[in-house]
Amino acid sequence: MNGTADVVIVGAGIVGAACARACSRRGLRTIVIDGQGVGGGATAAGMGHIVVMDDSPAQLALTAYSRRLWQEIAPELPREAEFDGSGTLWVAGDDEEMAEARRKQSVYAAAGIATEILDGPTLAGVEPQLRRPLAGALRVPGDAVLYPPCAAAFLMREAERAGAELRVGKQVVSAGHGKVRLENGTELAAPQIVIASGADATTLLTGLPVRRRRGHLVITDRYPGWVRHQLVELGYLKSAHSIATDSVAFNVQPRRTGQLLIGSSREYGAENPDVNRRLLSAMLSRARHYLPGLGALEAIRVWTGFRAATPDKLPLIGPWSGDSTIWLATGHEGLGITTSLGTAELLVAGMLGETSEISPQPFWPARFMTESSSSRLSHA
Numbered sequence: 001m002n003g004t005a006d007v008v009i010v011g012a013g014i015v016g017a018a019c020a021r022a023c024s025r026r027g028l029r030t031i032v033i034d035g036q037g038v039g040g041g042a043t044a045a046g047m048g049h050i051v052v053m054d055d056s057p058a059q060l061a062l063t064a065y066s067r068r069l070w071q072e073i074a075p076e077l078p079r080e081a082e083f084d085g086s087g088t089l090w091v092a093g094d095d096e097e098m099a100e101a102r103r104k105q106s107v108y109a110a111a112g113i114a115t116e117i118l119d120g121p122t123l124a125g126v127e128p129q130l131r132r133p134l135a136g137a138l139r140v141p142g143d144a145v146l147y148p149p150c151a152a153a154f155l156m157r158e159a160e161r162a163g164a165e166l167r168v169g170k171q172v173v174s175a176g177h178g179k180v181r182l183e184n185g186t187e188l189a190a191p192q193i194v195i196a197s198g199a200d201a202t203t204l205l206t207g208l209p210v211r212r213r214r215g216h217l218v219i220t221d222r223y224p225g226w227v228r229h230q231l232v233e234l235g236y237l238k239s240a241h242s243i244a245t246d247s248v249a250f251n252v253q254p255r256r257t258g259q260l261l262i263g264s265s266r267e268y269g270a271e272n273p274d275v276n277r278r279l280l281s282a283m284l285s286r287a288r289h290y291l292p293g294l295g296a297l298e299a300i301r302v303w304t305g306f307r308a309a310t311p312d313k314l315p316l317i318g319p320w321s322g323d324s325t326i327w328l329a330t331g332h333e334g335l336g337i338t339t340s341l342g343t344a345e346l347l348v349a350g351m352l353g354e355t356s357e358i359s360p361q362p363f364w365p366a367r368f369m370t371e372s373s374s375s376r377l378s379h380a
């Protein structure tokens with residue numbers, strides 16, 4: 001054995017880093033393994049929108065809880081994490097979407113999330129680059145933006161400060177029955193192994209209900225103040241979040257640097273990181289539909305990344321049926337930057353047998369288990 005710990009975490013993306021921080025701060029001897037480095041994977045490819053979403057009550061609970069944890073940690077984040085509490089504007093193109101804005105407002109209000117309805121003229125004053133006329137928008141002032149790789153690096157540094165050990169550069173080739181094996185033959189032993197390897201988790205565990213969902217992002221040159229909020233179309237709820245089909249939606253983020261991040265696309269069945277020019281062009285034309293002046297700005301880079309999608313759009317957080325030493329922290333789809341901190345709290349509470357602040361049950365991997373595998377879990 002080349003190391004023992006209370007917990008070995010596979011993956012140092014933002015979810016693995018958050019879990020490492022939570023575990024080590026609770027006194028668990030923690031080793032984190034990543035084949036690449038800290039904050040790579042989807043974390044480096046993501047947008048960094050810290051956002052409350054309400055596709056389901058469970059999603060609302062986890063995103064609202066996690067957003068609160070980000071707000072609490074924000075004063076400690078280093079400058080390079082670029083935390084900016086600029087808020088979200090859910091933009092309504094027509095009356096139907098305005099009705100959706102009001103529905104969303106009442107759901108958020110019931111969850112204690114502050115919002116504000118803007119009418120068309122007010123919206124035009126707040127974000128003059130948006131096309132006119134638009135019906136209005138729902139403003140969510142507590143939402144924020146950050147730069148995910150640096151936020152992940154901060155969480156990992158905090159974990160190391162609390163005693164966690166980080167080992168990068170070697171892939172994990174197998175995990176289970178209390179052992180983790182690396183590609184160079186190194187073996188680590190721990191009674192609890194956390195699989196936080198994002199969309200690649202399926203390479204270590206067969207039967208995991210996770211699919212890769214490719215997304216594109218474009219970044220522009222610096223145009224400080226060009227837009228001031230994360231701008232998302234309310235139609236996003238109809239198109240981008242449909243489970244089955246490929247889609248694009250208007251989703252633009254102002255970065256602290258003055259750059260704009262332009263998204264977003266969702267695509268199944270794409271296994272390589274190549275740019276899909278047809279989808280990219282549809283994504284940019286959707287963005288120009290809302291921001292007509294966008295075409296005059298200089299784009300400097302485009303990239304893709306892979307979200308880890310589950311069938312019910314909720315992450316997998318908790319013990320895995322096939323092996324009582326395995327815990328999952330994956331399947332975060334397009335919300336893993338937001339929900340990393342909440343995930344870590346749920347995970348560590350589950351491991352220590354404590355009560356968590358929100359119900360962990362909707363996120364338990366057991367929801368996808370067959371009856372026979374569930375009974376294995378309860379006997380584990």
Ligand SMILES: Cc1cc2nc3c(=O)[nH]c(=O)nc-3n(C[C@H](O)[C@H](O)[C@H](O)COP(=O)(O)OP(=O)(O)OC[C@H]3O[C@@H](n4cnc5c(N)ncnc54)[C@H](O)[C@@H]3O)c2cc1C
Nearest residue numbers: 011013015035041042043046047049172198215336337338
């Ligand atoms: C285009 C795009 C936009 C997004 N925008 C947002 C957003 O605005 N807000 C938001 O909340 N979320 C967003 N997301 C989602 C978010 O980026 C992910 O949910 C999140 O980064 C997942 O983090 P993770 O740590 O689980 O996985 P990853 O970041 O993928 O990290 C997994 C890590 O595991 C390592 N690894 C994998 N396999 C092994 C192995 N066998 N051995 C050792 N190491 C291994 C990898 O090297 C990697 O570092 C977006 C995603 C995409 C693609």
